[in-house]
Structure formats: structure tokens, C-alpha cells
Amino acid sequence: MKPLSHLQKLEAESIHIMRETVATSERPVMLYSIGKDSSVLLHLALKAFYPSKLPFPLLHVDTTWKFREMIEFRDETARRLGVDLIVHKNEEGIKAGVGPFTSGSRLHTDVMKTEGLKQALDKHKFDAAFGGARRDEEKSRAKERVFSIRTAQHRWDPKSQRPEPWRLYNTRKRPGESFRVFPLSNWTEADVWDYIALEDIPVVPLYFAARRPVVERDGALIMRDDERMDLLPGERVENRMVRFRTLGCYPLTGAVESEAATLDDIIAEMRSSRVSERQGRVIDHDSSASMELKKQEGYF
């Protein structure tokens, strides 16, 4: 009998991880960030628990700076699949006027994303949260466990990680502690797109090339998604054929010039690309160890 293909193996592994989480936690939740990885994660969850409905809600931490198309896609997805969706916004941050333009990318991410996430997890007492992070994205993620234990303050300690042999996960935790669980740990960007194509999984249209209003700023192409983005002297909005490799807050996510308007085009473009997908993310560039620091502070 021919061996399982590599996508079949990855799929089975992710399903196994999700079931293990649900079987051993009290209040699981899925962090839903609306991007392609979240789309795959959600699709795998539907498979893992079929014919039951999802035994957990989706949680979206809304920084209020997401692309409008992402929010539409999020609400449409929740409606189409009939899943519970919790949307959390850091109201304190909003009151304090925190945003990427006024506060800088670092503070904005800390307050609206990391703080917002912690608030939501604490408020609902979630003890296990699925995330779509992959180990191939970034060096410190390459060393993170599938079941990544966090203290009651949501901190990650890279030095006290538990060994994870075989597919045997230690899911024990003390009261107050929680897990971030990464079912896509062993997937790559290419695997995600191949799987989306194979399984015909819907993704946000922003991944496909179209004419969009962009501003060139600090070497990145930023899409002016609403009026909150003021133009600096000398800047002008151009309608260019662009698409996004990753999706986050629109002022912090650089577009790439591209003609790739179909899945096949995207896959072909990705395979010939010479830059990593996170290259367009403004927050990763502070220093090579910046993701490790952010994760220690509780970032997903």
C-alpha cells in the first residue's frame, strides 16, 4: 500500500493535536486571526470533530486596524459555518487612543494585540487556545512546543519547555496556567497553500492580486484602507496591482506587487519568491530576537 502523502500525514497530525487538546482541557478556544493559516486551522477543526460541531468558540482579537475585507470575511465565515465567534477589543487601549500611527507599531501591538489577547483569555477563563503559528515562520517559533505552556501571567519560558517525544503530549497544567496549542507547527507556507488548493478552502480576497490604493512608506507598500491613515508630505495614493502574503493590521502589513490573481498563480509566485512571508511584517524587524521577547511577554 502506498504511504500516506505528506499532506495526509500533516493533516492527521493536526487532527490528533486538536482532539488531544479538547479531550484534556476544560475551556478550549481557537484564536482566529482571519488569515490563511486560520482558514486551514478552522478547516482541520471541522474535520477533527466531525460529525460534531466545533466543541469550542473562535476568538478574534480585533485591534480595530484590520483590513475591512478581513472583517467581512470573518463575519461571513462564522455565519456560513454556524460557529460561535467571540470578538474582543481592548477598550482601555481604544480609550487611551492607542493605534499604529499615534503610538508606533511596537506599543500598538503590545496593547491592542498582546494585552487584548490576555484580557480575552482571562475574561472567558480559556485554558487552551489554538493558534495557527508555524515553526517555519520564525526562528524562536522553530523551538516552541506544540503544547506550549504559559504561566498565569501568560508568559512563555523557552528554557523550561517539556520534551515532546512521538505524538505524546503532556497536557497537565496547574490552576491558572494555560496552553497555547499549535496544530500547524510542522506545516510550511507552501503546505498551507497546497492544502488550501487541494481542499478548496476559502481565504480572504486580499491574498489575490487586484488594483488597490497603496502608499509607499519606509520601503513598504501600505494599503490605505480608510481615512485614518494621514498622508505624509510627498506621499500619494496610487492604485497598484498588489496582493498580501500575510494579513495583520493594515498599517503594519506591506503589500507586494503581483499579478497573481488565482491560487495557482499564488503558489507559483511563492515558490519562486526570494523573500520570506514575514518580510512584510513591520513588527518583526526590531531585532532578530524580537519575536522571542514578544512571546515571553505573552504574544501568540
Next chain:
Amino acid sequence: MNTAVAPLDLARADVVASPDSVNHSLLRFLTCGSVDDGKSTLIGRLLYECGAVFDDQLGALDNDSKKFGTQGAELDFALLVDGLSAEREQGITIDVAYRYFATPRRSFIVADTPGHEQYTRNMATGASTADLAILLVDARKGLLVQTRRHAFIASMLRVRHIVLAVNKMDIVGFDKSVFDRIVRDFENVSRTLGFTSIAAIPVSAKDGDNVARRSSRAPWYRGPALLEHLETIDVDAGQANDAAFAMPVQWVNRPDLDFRGFAGTIASGLIHPGDEVRVLPRGQRSHVARIVTYDGDLAHARAGQAPVLTLADEIDVSRGDLLVGASSRIASGSTITAQVFWTVETPLRAGQRYLFKLATFETQAEIAALHHAIDVNTYKPAAAETLPMNGFGVVTIRLDKPAVFADYADSKELGGFILIDRFNNDTVAIGLIGSNAAPQETAETAAKKVRWPLWLERKIGVAGTEQRAVFMRRASTDAASAIPLTAAVYVASGSIVTGVAVAALDLALRPIIRLYASRAMQRWRKRQDDLNADGGGI
């Protein structure tokens, strides 16, 4: 945001060809070797040559190379893979890091594991899921104590395929005699370790010789480059395909009163609707009604797939139970002999109690006895009262309730377990059921033993291996059957010479008949498999 890209005079595939996602296969391997053997450099090189390193990462690498690098002005590929701050500062790999790259034929998951003895547990973790291990040896230094340790740990975790990558061949001028001596030494070390295949390759990770492409600098080497070997090796060959069905129940799927299914990942074997199953440990019998998946019911499911099974009868099944095929001989019991890697600073002592987790089964357990420690460098047993962190030893564990388990040698899923501290929830041990997995002799004594010529040993197996055991069993059955045959022919023909001659002819012909019979059998099995094969489940 624009990143400076260091000029490189290396050819690199501009486009990684799109794989056929349905037939694309996966190989998991681990790399081991110490800091100075150039392990991280080798992985960095593989990633780079397969196009898995991007320009912005190279830009960051260029910065890091100047800050932390050990290669002077050149790019230090090791920095691509050492991710944690502490590792970058100390220039060593502490934790297992997983890396990913793909070629048009295969995807690869690399467990990059630390070489130091104080990180043995991390190597054991990396080895647990690996199909193959690359052992790196520095050509100038030859086999070191750590090479023996890595080979041993790989063997314990049942990594069946080894690549002996003799690195830094550029520094020794690609001297064939240096390579040959190291290969010979490794043959002696690995004789008792039961590897299915060993491929020795002379490489220079720094310059790329024999990594992604064959090098002209070692014309005497006629084998494949490392990448070619990784792309083509058949790691499923020689594995038992006929293992009995077993699936640990992970989660009971109960959307409403009309549906009750059992979700899990199949550990071994094949299952069809209608097949009889037993639920262990209690032993209730039923039949599989349906194999349910999101993509529709399946006509069969096999090891590695994660379906939901429904049964024909209403019987009590819960997480931790094991569904097995009717023919399964798997045993249950409360006393387990096992080898353990100890992973925490508080040492192992007899009398301590822990949580025991095997597949989806959990119970409390006590370490009833520590029989002895095993030195992972010399493979020798040593009397011990305790096992320190990264120690390895043989223990007896008494479970509070009986578990269903197999020898690790027969099933990683049902023979591998972890022990968990009940108070701080640390994983304290990685355990392998069965005490015979350890080599029964040291390499020194093995070297002194009588050795058959290599061609003969390939036929009859090396002493102490499964192949030799099978050969010896067959040889003794054959010999035993020759005696009555001699007697029968003697009685019938009246000539003892004829009797002995017929029996001798019979003995000589049997292996030939067996060979042809097994080939015919393989062909038949393959045809059956081809008929059954489908792409269902994805």
C-alpha cells in the same frame, strides 16, 4: 525595510518546482553531532540550497554573522538555525529545533538536536519521530565518544536508517583513506545497533561538496550526494505491513443521542467496516460499522490516519481504551520493564510515584526498581541507585491500573510512554517498553567475536540481529527435518548413501524455493495493495 543581500557565488535553484501534492512524500530526519562538527552549518546549507532561505533572512544572517559568527567575513549558516538568544550568544544548539524544506520529490522535517551530553533528552525527543538520522563526524577527529552516544540513542529510539556524514573533507584534502578509516570504525561501533541501512558520505558542509550535488573534489566517491540519498531512500521498506489493527481511543464523538463514534489515530494495521474488533483492556467484542470522516465514509483506514469509528454494538468505550483487531495478540498488564531517559534535575529513585501516559492512556505509577543504568557512551550497564538528568537506565514500573502495551521494538505508539511529575507537571522521563532493546554486548566484545565474510553475513545476518535469528531458526528446522527424511529414504531404498544424498539435496534446494515463493508472495501483496490504494482521507 530593504535588506542587503550578501553576494554569494553559489548556484541556487531559482524556483522550487511545484510538487504533486497528492503523491509528495514526507521524510522526518534528525541531525546529530557536536558544535564543532558543523551540524547547523550542514542544515543551513541544505535549507539554502533547496531555496528554503529567503533574501530577508539572508540579510538578517549577514548582520548576525558579523555579530556572532565564527566564519569571519563569510556567512555563518549555523546562525540560520540557532534561534534562541542564549544559543546565539553561546554559539551552541540547546534545544531541538525543527526545520522545513522541500524538493519536488519530498518534503523534509529536520529535527536539529544538540550534541552535548547534557542535552541527551533533547536528542531522544528529536529521534522519537525520525525515520533517519544524520550522524556528523569531523574528518579530522574521526569517531568520538559523542558519535557512539548519538548512534546509541538513535538505535534505542529505533531510528532505522543512518547517514554517516563525514564532514570537513575539504580540510583533509578529500583524502579517501581518512574517510575509509572512519567508515570502518563506525561499522564496528554500529554492529550491535540494528540499523537497517547505513550510508557513508564524504561532505563539506561549509563549501557544499556532496550536500546538494555530487562533488568533483572526491572522485573516488561514487555514491549519491546527501540530498539525493534523502530524496530517494525508502524508509518504509522492511517495516511490518501486516501488523494487527490497533487504535487508541482519543475522544468520544457524540454530537447527539443517535451517533456515538470513537476518534483516534490508527497506530498500526488496517481496518474495514465489518471487521471484528475488541476493546481493551476489558475485551468486549464488536464489529466496525462505519469509518466516518468529514470527507465521507471510508472503505478502509490504515496506520497514520485519524478517522472516527462507529461500532455495531452499544458497548462502553472511553478515552484511554484501545481498539484492536480480532487477531491482535497485544497484552495488558500492571508491571512494565522499560528503558528510560531521565529528563529533569531531580534524580530518578526507586519508590517515586508519577503519572504514566502511553498513547491516550493515563494512570498513576510507581518506579518499583531501578535495575541498572546504561552508559550511553560505552553502552555498558552500571550499577546505580539513582539516574541523573540525561541518565539512561532500565526500570520496572508498577501501574495502579493495567495498561495495554507493546514492546517499543514492535510499536512506537504502544511502546513509548512518558512519566509526569504529579506536583509540578514536568515530563520527567521518556520511556521505551522492553528491556531487550539495549545491545546485549559492547562493541569491544563484538569486535572480538568470530565474523563471517561480509557477503555471507549479508545473507545470514549479523550475530545478534533479527535477521540472524530468523536464519538460525530456519536452519535448525531444516536440519531437524533432514533426519526423518534421511531415515525414510533409507528405509525405502535400502541405501544410507541415497538417504543422505536426498536429504542434502532437499536442504540445498529449500532456500531457493523459499526465495521464489517469497518473491511471488511480494508481487501478489503489491498487487493487492495497488488495488486497495486510494487517496481518501485528505
